[in-house]
Amino acid sequence: MAGTVEKPLAPSYQEVPGGITAPRGFRAAGLHIGVKRFRKDLALVVSDVRAAAAATFTTNRVQAAPVRVTREHIQGGYLRAIVCNSGNANACNGPQGVHDARRMAELTAAALGAAPGEIAVASTGVIGVPLPMDKIAAGIEQAVHLLSREGGDDAAHAIMTTDTFPKQVAIEFELKGKTVRIGAMAKGSGMIHPNMATMLAFIATDAAIEPAALQSVMRRSVERTYNRISVDGDTSTNDMAVIMANGMAGHEPLSLGDPELETFAAALDYVNGVLARAIARDGEGATKLIEIRVVGAPTEADAVQIGRSISRSNLVKTAIYGEDANWGRILCAAGYSGADFDPERVDVYIGDLLVCQDGTGLAFDEQRAKEILKQSDVAVTVDLKAGSAEATVWTCDLTYDYIKINGSYRT
Amino acid sequence: MAGTVEKPLAPSYQEVPGGITAPRGFRAAGLHIGVKRFRKDLALVVSDVRAAAAATFTTNRVQAAPVRVTREHIQGGYLRAIVCNSGNANACNGPQGVHDARRMAELTAAALGAAPGEIAVASTGVIGVPLPMDKIAAGIEQAVHLLSREGGDDAAHAIMTTDTFPKQVAIEFELKGKTVRIGAMAKGSGMIHPNMATMLAFIATDAAIEPAALQSVMRRSVERTYNRISVDGDTSTNDMAVIMANGMAGHEPLSLGDPELETFAAALDYVNGVLARAIARDGEGATKLIEIRVVGAPTEADAVQIGRSISRSNLVKTAIYGEDANWGRILCAAGYSGADFDPERVDVYIGDLLVCQDGTGLAFDEQRAKEILKQSDVAVTVDLKAGSAEATVWTCDLTYDYIKINGSYRT
Numbered sequence A, B: 001m002a003g004t005v006e007k008p009l010a011p012s013y014q015e016v017p018g019g020i021t022a023p024r025g026f027r028a029a030g031l032h033i034g035v036k037r038f039r040k041d042l043a044l045v046v047s048d049v050r051a052a053a054a055a056t057f058t059t060n061r062v063q064a065a066p067v068r069v070t071r072e073h074i075q076g077g078y079l080r081a082i083v084c085n086s087g088n089a090n091a092c093n094g095p096q097g098v099h100d101a102r103r104m105a106e107l108t109a110a111a112l113g114a115a116p117g118e119i120a121v122a123s124t125g126v127i128g129v130p131l132p133m134d135k136i137a138a139g140i141e142q143a144v145h146l147l148s149r150e151g152g153d154d155a156a157h158a159i160m161t162t163d164t165f166p167k168q169v170a171i172e173f174e175l176k177g178k179t180v181r182i183g184a185m186a187k188g189s190g191m192i193h194p195n196m197a198t199m200l201a202f203i204a205t206d207a208a209i210e211p212a213a214l215q216s217v218m219r220r221s222v223e224r225t226y227n228r229i230s231v232d233g234d235t236s237t238n239d240m241a242v243i244m245a246n247g248m249a250g251h252e253p254l255s256l257g258d259p260e261l262e263t264f265a266a267a268l269d270y271v272n273g274v275l276a277r278a279i280a281r282d283g284e285g286a287t288k289l290i291e292i293r294v295v296g297a298p299t300e301a302d303a304v305q306i307g308r309s310i311s312r313s314n315l316v317k318t319a320i321y322g323e324d325a326n327w328g329r330i331l332c333a334a335g336y337s338g339a340d341f342d343p344e345r346v347d348v349y350i351g352d353l354l355v356c357q358d359g360t361g362l363a364f365d366e367q368r369a370k371e372i373l374k375q376s377d378v379a380v381t382v383d384l385k386a387g388s389a390e391a392t393v394w395t396c397d398l399t400y401d402y403i404k405i406n407g408s409y410r411t
Helices: A065-074 A094-112 A133-146 A152-158 A211-224 A261-281 A300-312 A314-321 A327-335 A366-374 A400-406 B065-074 B094-112 B133-146 B152-158 B211-224 B261-281 B300-312 B314-321 B327-335 B366-374 B400-406
Strands: A026-031 A042-057 A078-088 A119-126 A167-175 A178-187 A200-205 A240-245 A289-297 A347-350 A353-357 A377-383 A389-396 B026-031 B042-057 B078-088 B119-126 B167-175 B178-187 B200-205 B240-245 B289-297 B347-350 B353-357 B377-383 B389-396
Touching: A026 A133, A026 A152, A042 A065, A042 A133, A042 A152, A042 A200, A042 A211, A065 A094, A065 A119, A065 A240, A078 A094, A078 A133, A078 A200, A078 A240, A094 A119, A094 A133, A119 A200, A119 A240, A152 A167, A152 A178, A167 A261, A178 A261, A200 A261, A211 A240, A211 A261, A261 A289, A261 A389, A289 A300, A300 A314, A300 A327, A300 A377, A300 A389, A314 A327, A314 B400, A327 A347, A327 A353, A327 A377, A347 A366, A353 A366, A400 B314, A400 B400, B026 B133, B026 B152, B042 B065, B042 B133, B042 B152, B042 B200, B042 B211, B065 B094, B065 B119, B065 B240, B078 B094, B078 B133, B078 B200, B078 B240, B094 B119, B094 B133, B119 B200, B119 B240, B152 B167, B152 B178, B167 B261, B178 B261, B200 B261, B211 B240, B211 B261, B261 B289, B261 B389, B289 B300, B300 B314, B300 B327, B300 B377, B300 B389, B314 B327, B327 B347, B327 B353, B327 B377, B347 B366, B353 B366
Parallel strands: A078 A119, A200 A240, A289 A377, B078 B119, B200 B240, B289 B377
Antiparallel strands: A026 A042, A042 A078, A042 A240, A167 A178, A178 A200, A289 A389, A347 A353, A347 A377, B026 B042, B042 B078, B042 B240, B167 B178, B178 B200, B289 B389, B347 B353, B347 B377
16 A cells, blocks of 8 residues: 555666767767856757657746747757756746747757757746846857767756756667667756646657657656656746657657557656656755655546645645654645545555544554654555545655745845 | 735724624633643633624535534524634544534533534644543633633634734724624634635624625625635635624614625625734744735636735745745746736736836846835735736745744644
């Protein structure tokens, strides 16, 4: 029933080094160009050949300029490169912002000998400050010269904002008789919530997949991974997840309806799941990864709705920070989720410890609860006993450092 | 456009002392009975004569035992008394909880010579711990002997949990040629969010009003006041707002359709508005009251939806704690509210300072912004420029002390 955190969403895969440059035919660079004061702030990921591409974007009504531009470019179904700056979100900058985002694509395309529509553009950072385009232009020029097969790690660093560690993973698996790789990097930290919150994820694979099939598996995978994490419930203006599949593994391309598409989809879920959990673990100020599993639900949608409500509760998140087995707050957050369930049937587990049965508190072993809550990974299971559907969402605890980080970010 | 906080919802009224015992024919007591360790924890408010009554309750699926019992009792349309303990929520205690809540009503009724169905029961505090009924029983007995016309203040103290100050107000105004009074008390602090969150409000008036008319104005007033505040977005299992109108002002009773009912409704809005803002100001750990006004909206519902989304944003609340004019977070929270609007028309004001025009940042006077944000009352105005509807919601900043208070509440 309850228990371990980070149960993989799919069978385990062979992890390999190299991050986003692990698959064949991808090169990357990450460098400091002066948007941020000291740290790396420009990442470039390039496929040697044109790659099928797909993307998902923030659902916020306020969409940053790079989101608008990349949304247009992805319509073509193919990309050559992704260019991303950190330190400045290029959001709420009016027509100038869109102009600057287009210019980023044009400069990158020119330097690579590609078309502007083959470039995805992303930005993350402060809202409402125009991009320093002179620095961006010089930086793109420089980045192209730094591109290498070992550049994945630099690129993963360059997209960070308040992230405390880079997030990357790469795996190798068999597909249509060939060895294929998926490599990926992401950034998260604040403003993380379902439906793509200041969250960027870039995925590269040498698998061969038609754009429509890629869009289909990507959308479903994002729904199950990045859209099931929450740091503070805020959904940003800049989120996107972009995947490029360049086909250099050399197998027959996967299209919609191909049974092997599920093999790829499972591998993609694994990669996105690892990054999603890393983002939740690295939520601003977080000390713990919290996994909330809602089981025994009538439908998966109910389970997700209840899980998200619990994952957004400041009271639950502070209680877990305080290592307090306050199941009442968990049940309460389930109660205001809007999902229909019978509170008098609900069981709540902290780790594998049953603390509330049929909606009523148990005299549980407080010492054991303390031990479970002391861990850096805490699992909470809510069993509705009303069906067989389930869902897992991830969040982090809410701490003094969240306040510290966010009380003085802009200035 | 923008500017002062706490603009009354209605013309100002003559405030009078006495809190909930200010109106004729109400007596109250507040005392320490040992549910909490040291502080007052039982409040009793009694009308000398049977009073018309109305109430609204939490929308949480998990409803504490006293909510269920009071919901039944209020069906009758009349009450004699409200009994409320703090320190224990009597929530998630299974059938025993409901039995205990009924017993609280029975004991109070017996001591007053009333029927159990004429007693409203409320509890607030820790979830999942059975009520100490021996203390409650002895306490009710004692409370009945302490009832007095000056007991309002003691009662207001006895319903507090993590509140840092008691919340009460009383006003006097003319109605149907008579001088009438409304007196009220409330408690709030954590878990405050629209739709009645760990929030109790008790209102007494000597106006004469039919139960159906009273229910109608009460529901509308709660929607405009308590349902427009948010401390942390959590909606509790125990919230209720109860009003008793005992008619001792001696005027002809108001019924539905009476034009003077609006005179009463406006006064009730004033009283509930004062208490709602006091609750927001006293949010756990709060240092500032934040008033969010959304104007120029196509409908009031849109304005409320956007205002609530902003009021729930941890990023907005920490920015204001940090006295940072981070309008990007405000616009961003409007963007994910789910309401439909054109981000490129939106103006944002901090106090009376325009910081974002047509969705684009302005080079505003940072010094002036700092001065505005240094105040204990901060007004934020979002102008959608898309209509003439508006709404105001209230929240507080998110601070280190919120984490401190909620990281170790239960244990």
